[in-house]
Amino acid sequence: MVLTPAQLLKGYAQGVFPMAESAYDTRLHWFDPPLRGILPVGGVHASRSLLRDLRRGGWTAHLDGDFEAVVAACADRDTTWINEPLARLYSQLHRAGRAHALEIRHDGRFAGGIFGVTIGAAFFGESMASARTNGSKMALLWMSSQLARCGFTLFDTQFLTPHLERMGGREIPRAQYRALLADALPRQADLLSAPLPGGDQLWQEITQTS
Template sequence: MRGLTPGQLLTAYAHGVFPMAESADSPELHWFDPHRRGVFPVGAVRASRSLRRDLRRGGWSAYLNRDFDAVVAACADRDVTWINAPLSALYHTLHKAGHAHAIEVHRDGQFAGGIFGVTLGGAFFGESMVSAQTNGSKMALLWTSSHLARRGFVLFDTQFLTPHLRSMGGVEITRQAYHQQLRKAVRLRADFGVGTLPGADQLWQEITQTS
């Protein structure tokens, strides 16, 4: 698949399909529409007792769209990745158009982790996340879930469900159920790219009420 445009990519997302590359060096993209889809209940990502304690210790902070391209690059910087150069370029263009966003987490002023994804209506399609410090990606998930709930999103798509995502409250639903939720979500109006992320103390109070 060559010459994919940002508009075509958004149309694919609206129909429940997403692309991945075989590797960073592969120029080809392949479409996926899994029989079972991973999703998070918006605003209800689960935090373990140890994760809540770590958040409570302090030093954590989160930033919205502070350096989108850096988060994408960090997510792709691993031995095996599905993010190739064409996808990175598409995500960059979607970010400039307001359809792709990143949450970046720091601890004691140092990059600790992050997550990025594509938005359409009230749906957030989580693409990838990364940890540079212990619990970095988990904290990014907590902040992302909180922000999605605040901004009126109703669908948090994780594509596939991993044991890590399941441990934090992720679930699998059928393709049919996912497409039903997707059709409703894309009709809504929500804006991920605005608003202030809560501080660590406020986030801790939120998750202790839901975990």
């Protein structure tokens, strides 16, 4: 199956998403799971230890500084569903302003990141990477906050993992997911419409609302 960026966006808008069997398999397959993973927008759970780490400082977030590098970091693992055709599609969507990557650094070094696709007020989280302890967790905290700041209403994670569940993720039935998706698609939201918060600002935001 050879997909174009337009076909990929159409699939997301219909509630399905593509994956490859492995990085070495050029074929893509559509998935439509009966249960869909989502995270709260502006309400990802942060443990006490994670908040202490954030409070200690050194953490910074950056949007679209190096999109391809974040995607490559997400695919750099023993088992991945991001093959070369998908990576090219994501890059094309990024150049069209429809895919974004949030990079986390600690003391200036790459610590983790997350990337995904946007349509309307829906953010379709594709994958995360972590290069040091709490790297991917910080990416989730910052992304959830940024989505709320910019008017998004749906943070789709496709599947629910134990890691995501500990951060406040949950599974919802396909029909409920599609209702949330239908509500989000016609809304206007732009991930770049507000500046990312600094670490101290993010810490205050989380602790004041928890």
